[in-house]
Amino acid sequence: MNYVIVNYGLNQVYTVYKQAFIQTIKAVFSKNPNVKLENNIEIKFNSTNTNISMILSFFTIENKKDFTTIFNNLINSLKETINLLIGTEPENISLLYKGKIANKKN
Numbered sequence: 001m002n003y004v005i006v007n008y009g010l011n012q013v014y015t016v017y018k019q020a021f022i023q024t025i026k027a028v029f030s031k032n033p034n035v036k037l038e039n040n041i042e043i044k045f046n047s048t049n050t051n052i053s054m055i056l057s058f059f060t061i062e063n064k065k066d067f068t069t070i071f072n073n074l075i076n077s078l079k080e081t082i083n084l085l086i087g088t089e090p091e092n093i094s095l096l097y098k099g100k101i102a103n104k105k106n
Helices: 018-031 067-086
Strands: 003-009 012-017 035-045 052-061 092-101
Touching (some): 003 067, 035 092, 052 067
Parallel strands (some): 052 092
Antiparallel strands (some): 003 012
16 A cells, blocks of 8 residues: 555544655755755555655765755755654655765756
8 A cells, every 4th residue: 555544633534645755755855955866766654554664865966065964954854744744754764875966057
């Protein structure tokens, strides 16, 4: 099953499907100018369909910002957006760092 069931009241639930998580993750990366998402987004649902784990590959854009700051901002943004969707942070976020890429200014 590719969805999360969220309880939000007495006998009330809503469902968040895998595509909503993918769109949310892509939005986080598109709003962050310091990182670029590799196309692989792996989302796993827990056995009770109440939470997710995600595996994402990313690059950093060459700039003068500290990697730790970039990484922490990315993690916090991902946690916050998933929390807004399902009311809790994801069970696990695995980020695979693929290296730096050149900053291409238009």
